[in-house]
Amino acid sequence: MSKSIGLHRKFAGTAGLMIIGRGIAMLSSIIYARYLGPEQFGLYSFALAIITMATLPVIAGLPNLLVREVANFHIEKKWDFLAGVINWSRGYVIIVSLFSIIFIYSALYMGFFNSSVSELLWFAVLLIPLRGLLTQQGAILNGFRKPILAQLPVKILAPALTLFVLLFIIYSSIELTSIKLINISILASVFSFFVSAILLNKTTNQVPKKNISKYKFKSWHASLLPFSIMAVVGTLNTELASVLLGWLVDNESVGYFKVAMQAVALIALGLTSVNAVIMPNIARLYKKGDIQATQILLSKSVRLSVLVSLPIIISLVIFGEFAINLLFGESYLRAYPILVILCFGQLVNVLMGSVGVVLNMTGNEKSALKSLSIALIVNIVLLFTLVPFYGSIGAAVAVSLSLVCWNILMAFDVYRITNLKTWFLVGV
Numbered sequence: 001m002s003k004s005i006g007l008h009r010k011f012a013g014t015a016g017l018m019i020i021g022r023g024i025a026m027l028s029s030i031i032y033a034r035y036l037g038p039e040q041f042g043l044y045s046f047a048l049a050i051i052t053m054a055t056l057p058v059i060a061g062l063p064n065l066l067v068r069e070v071a072n073f074h075i076e077k078k079w080d081f082l083a084g085v086i087n088w089s090r091g092y093v094i095i096v097s098l099f100s101i102i103f104i105y106s107a108l109y110m111g112f113f114n115s116s117v118s119e120l121l122w123f124a125v126l127l128i129p130l131r132g133l134l135t136q137q138g139a140i141l142n143g144f145r146k147p148i149l150a151q152l153p154v155k156i157l158a159p160a161l162t163l164f165v166l167l168f169i170i171y172s173s174i175e176l177t178s179i180k181l182i183n184i185s186i187l188a189s190v191f192s193f194f195v196s197a198i199l200l201n202k203t204t205n206q207v208p209k210k211n212i213s214k215y216k217f218k219s220w221h222a223s224l225l226p227f228s229i230m231a232v233v234g235t236l237n238t239e240l241a242s243v244l245l246g247w248l249v250d251n252e253s254v255g256y257f258k259v260a261m262q263a264v265a266l267i268a269l270g271l272t273s274v275n276a277v278i279m280p281n282i283a284r285l286y287k288k289g290d291i292q293a294t295q296i297l298l299s300k301s302v303r304l305s306v307l308v309s310l311p312i313i314i315s316l317v318i319f320g321e322f323a324i325n326l327l328f329g330e331s332y333l334r335a336y337p338i339l340v341i342l343c344f345g346q347l348v349n350v351l352m353g354s355v356g357v358v359l360n361m362t363g364n365e366k367s368a369l370k371s372l373s374i375a376l377i378v379n380i381v382l383l384f385t386l387v388p389f390y391g392s393i394g395a396a397v398a399v400s401l402s403l404v405c406w407n408i409l410m411a412f413d414v415y416r417i418t419n420l421k422t423w424f425l426v427g428v
Contacts, residue, residue: 019269021155028163029262033255033328035176042255044178046246047120048185049239049254050113051127054104056235058096058132061228062089063139064279064360065220070143071280072287074207084213086140086204088220093136097129104128124182130189137196141203147276149199153192161188226365233372240379241395244387253392259328260338260396263316267346270308274301275357282354282361286418295420302353302424309350313343338396345400348407353422355410367413375406 033041066089073082104125108118134154141150165184169176245253278301285294316323320343321336328335359368379402386394414422 021151021159022266022269024156024159024163026262026266028159028166029259030327031163031166031170031176032181033259033332035170036178036181038252038255038331040178040251042246042251042253042258043116044120044181045242045258046251046254047117047124047178047182049242049246050104050117050121051124052235052239053243054100054125055128055131056232057100057228058093058128059135060231060235061224061226062092062231063135063142064231064365065224066136066139067143067279068283068361069220070140071145071283074144075284075287078214079208080212080214081216082207083209084215085220087213088215088217089136089140090133093132094129097132100128101125120178120182123179123186126186127182127189130186130193134189134193134196137193137200141196141200142276143280144203145280146203149203151276153196153199157195158188158192161191223365226369229369229373233369233376236376236379241383241387241399244383245392245395248387249391253395256332256335257338257392257395259324259332259335260342260392263320263323263335263339264342264346267309267312267316267343267350269312270305271350271354273308274305275354277301278354279357279361282358286362291419298353298358298420298422302351302422305350305353306424309346313347313350316340317343334392338392341393341396341400345403348404351424352407352411353424355407355414355422358414358418358420358422359410362418364413364417367417368410371406371409371413374409375402378402378405 032044036044066085069085070082073079073085104121107113108121111118113121138150138154141147162184165187166176169180174180242254242257245257278297281297282294285297317340320339321333324332324335324339356368356372359365379398382398382401383395386398388394390397411423414420
């Protein structure tokens with residue numbers, strides 16, 4: 001009973017933070033969209049999509065690996081290896097970030113992007129190491145079973161600071177441009193990084209210190225590879241659509257697609273909050289061999305996420321057009337059919353539960369990678385087939401169908417390998 005109460009409390013706290021953060025971030029996006037217009041907002045979104053893809057080598061797979069390793073070392077009281085994995089992950093982020101920055105600057109120097117995009121990317125590359133270190137620190141905090149502290153800097157403080165600066169700019173009648181938005185994002189990330197570092201330092205000070213840190217370089221790199229490929233594939237399934245729309249269609253199409261994605265992000269809040277809470281618990285319970293407790297945890301978690309997400313899906317489908325017109329303006333109404341299509345994919349995503357989390361936390365990341373790879377192939381084929389003819393609508397269809405594909409494939413693998421059921425309406 002106490003464990004159930006604990007789960008609900010952690011979920012409520014984490015979900016509460018994510019809802020507040022998402023609300024603040026969405027308000028900021030509304031301001032972006034209204035003041036920039038579809039074309040400039042699409043340009044800004046296009047540049048950030050490129051940065052997101054460039055950040056993939058830095059953070060891809062690292063959060064899942066860190067949560068699992070920190071949780072395991074903590075429960076086994078292997079303090080020397082715990083210190084080692086923290087040091088190793090920090091160095092990994094810094095080194096790979098430098099390579100990513102060099103790659104982007106080389107592409108800019110060779111004129112790979114047009115002048116308007118290049119102007120944004122020259123500054124936006126600073127987000128690569130900042131996002132990497134924020135992800136690393138948040139994953140470690142989550143591994144210590146502190147999901148609220150892990151989410152606070154990124155989900156609350158950064159959006160709040162961004163909104164404050166935006167309101168100040170508007171109040172001061174300063175012209176809002178894409179480059180100013182990039183600089184605001186950098187400022188918010190720097191602030192969040194220092195807060196996250198302070199929280200992590202206080203958390204790690206509570207565990208015994210070891211004079212010598214021990215490392216499992218071979219094991220960590222071997223585990224990181226499938227985790228990384230999974231993260232790359234998973235991100236490409238969504239960000240690739242924005243990049244292709246910017247290249248093959250126009251910036252306005254990216255703007256419409258991003259507006260729809262902003263609304264759809266609300267749907268995933270329930271599942272994302274649940275995953276943040278249960279990841280270290282699944283790793284611990286499964287390592288102990290307590291399959292029954294793991295199944296109970298999964299059953300309760302999927303019900304919680306559906307309880308939160310289903311009303312949002314229904315509301316977006318029924319009132320989405322009105323909401324887009326009210327919040328973003330009439331010029332963004334073309335985002336509504338995109339939103340409806342994306343809602344279908346998210347509905348399946350929520351109903352299938354924490355499929356990827358279970359495979360990753362139980363050491364079956366290779367099976368998750370196989371499913372994600374198949375989904376990426378489906379996505380790429382559909383994107384190149386549909387986007388040239390149907391634009392953002394085609395991109396939405398491709399993203400939704402690939403999301404359905406990998407959820408079904410992973411759910412099957414979870415049950416086949418672990419005998420656990422992640423989907424909604426399961427018996428305990």
